[in-house]
Amino acid sequence: MLHKDLLELARPEDFTGDLGLIVQECGLEVAVKLVDKLGGTQLNIPxxxxxxxxxxxxxxxxxxxxxxxxxxxxxxxxxxxxxxxxxxxxxxxxxxxx
The missing domain is CATH 1.10.10 (Arc Repressor Mutant, subunit A)
Incomplete structure (x- = not known):
């Protein structure tokens, strides 16, 4: 789990590829939470x-x-x-x- 101070510095332009799409469609908070909680995991969303x-x-x-x-x-x-x-x-x- 990443430190809260670090997570608060995240900006939309920090996310590229699939994460950029998640920021665009679901918001920065969702993308940050996914990286923090599930980073390194490959996801398939049926x-x-x-x-x-x-x-x-x-x-x-x-x-x-x-x-x-x-x-x-x-x-x-x-x-x-x-x-x-x-x-x-x-x-x-x-x-x-x-």
Missing amino acids: RSGLKATVERYVRAQYNGTNAKTLALKCGITERHVYHIVEGGAVKGDQHTFI
Whole structure:
């Protein structure tokens, strides 16, 4: 863990490559925390990282007539919305596009 005084000196221009993208999209504080806590670790951030959240949201918001709206909000297909609300679960070896 790096010393707090050192971390407070970090500036956006100090971060290049993937970390620069993290600063741009998530903010300097997030990038500094990632370097401090997970520095040296290679990360792969799966698109399906929010799958359970999306499914919970769809189940909570579905009213029988808003499948298209939910699909657009969640970045999934209308068919997948129906699959979720009908209780179907995505199998472990299937990929979702969220």
